Amino acid sequence: MNSEVKKQNAYLENLNWRYATKQFDPSKKVSKENLELLMESVRLSASSYGLQPYEIVVVEDLETRKKLKDAAYGQPQLIDSNYVFVFSNFRKIEEKHVEDYMQNISDTRNVSREDLKGMEDTIKNTINSLSQEQQQIWGAKQAYLALGNFLSAAANSRIDACPMEGFENEKFDEILHLKDKNLKSAVIACIGYRSEEDSLQYQEKVRKSKSEIFHII
Numbered sequence: 001m002n003s004e005v006k007k008q009n010a011y012l013e014n015l016n017w018r019y020a021t022k023q024f025d026p027s028k029k030v031s032k033e034n035l036e037l038l039m040e041s042v043r044l045s046a047s048s049y050g051l052q053p054y055e056i057v058v059v060e061d062l063e064t065r066k067k068l069k070d071a072a073y074g075q076p077q078l079i080d081s082n083y084v085f086v087f088s089n090f091r092k093i094e095e096k097h098v099e100d101y102m103q104n105i106s107d108t109r110n111v112s113r114e115d116l117k118g119m120e121d122t123i124k125n126t127i128n129s130l131s132q133e134q135q136q137i138w139g140a141k142q143a144y145l146a147l148g149n150f151l152s153a154a155a156n157s158r159i160d161a162c163p164m165e166g167f168e169n170e171k172f173d174e175i176l177h178l179k180d181k182n183l184k185s186a187v188i189a190c191i192g193y194r195s196e197e198d199s200l201q202y203q204e205k206v207r208k209s210k211s212e213i214f215h216i217i
C-alpha cells in the first residue's frame with residue numbers, strides 16, 4: 001500500500017498516529033464518555049466460544065496507582081496517565097461460567113436452554129480437558145485479544161495508550177485482591193494523553209516489511 005493510500009485511510013492513519021506512550025501529560029483528562037467507549041470496545045471483543053474468561057479492573061485511584069507503579073519497575077505511565085486497565089484472566093474456569101453464558105444466550109436470543117445443550121456440553125468438555133495452567137494460558141490469550149481491540153479503539157479516538165507487560169503479576173494480584181475474585185493479571189494498559197515532551201511520538205514507526213511477515217500462497 002503506498003503512502004498516499006495510507007494517508008487517505010483514517011483508520012490506518014490513526015494506527016500510525018498511535019505509539020506506546022512513555023510520557024503522559026497528567027493535566028489532560030480522558031472524558032467519562034471516552035472511558036465508556038474504550039470499555040465498550042473491550043466488551044465487544046471476540047473470544048473463543050464467546051466465553052469471555054476475563055475481567056478488567058480499571059484503576060483511577062491515584063494511591064492505588066502509586067502502589068502499582070512500584071510493582072511495575074517504577075514506570076511513570078502508571079501515575080501520569082489517567083486510568084490503568086488491568087486485563088485479568090480467570091484463574092479457574094468453572095462449569096458455572098459456562099452455565100451463566102448459556103443463560104445469557106438464552107435470555108438475549110430467546111432460545112431454550114435445551115436447544116443450547118450441545119454447545120454447553122462442548123464448552124464444558126473443552127474446559128474440563130484443560131489443566132488449570134492451560135485454562136489460565138487460554139484465558140490470557142483471550143484477554144490479550146481484548147487488549148488489541150482496546151488499543152485500536154483508543155487510537156481511533158486519538159486517546160493515547162501504553163500496553164505493558166513490564167510489571168510483577170503477583171504483586172498486582174495482591175494489591176488489587178485479584179485472587180479473591182478468581183482473577184490473575186495478564187497484561188495492563190495505561191490511557192491518557194501524551195506529553196509534548198515525549199520524544200518517541202516524533203519518531204518513525206519501526207515495523208518489519210510486508211514481505212517479511214506475510215506469506216501469500
Ligand SMILES: Cc1cc2nc3c(=O)[nH]c(=O)nc-3n(C[C@H](O)[C@H](O)[C@H](O)COP(=O)(O)O)c2cc1C
Nearest residue numbers: 018019020021022075162163164165166167187205
Ligand atoms: C504486550 C505488550 C507489552 C508491552 N510492555 C511494555 C512495557 O512494559 N513498557 C513500555 O513502555 N512499553 C511496553 N510495550 C510497548 C512496546 O514496546 C511497543 O508497542 C513496541 O515497541 C512498538 O512500538 P509502538 O507501539 O510505539 O508502535 C508493550 C507492548 C505490548 C504489545
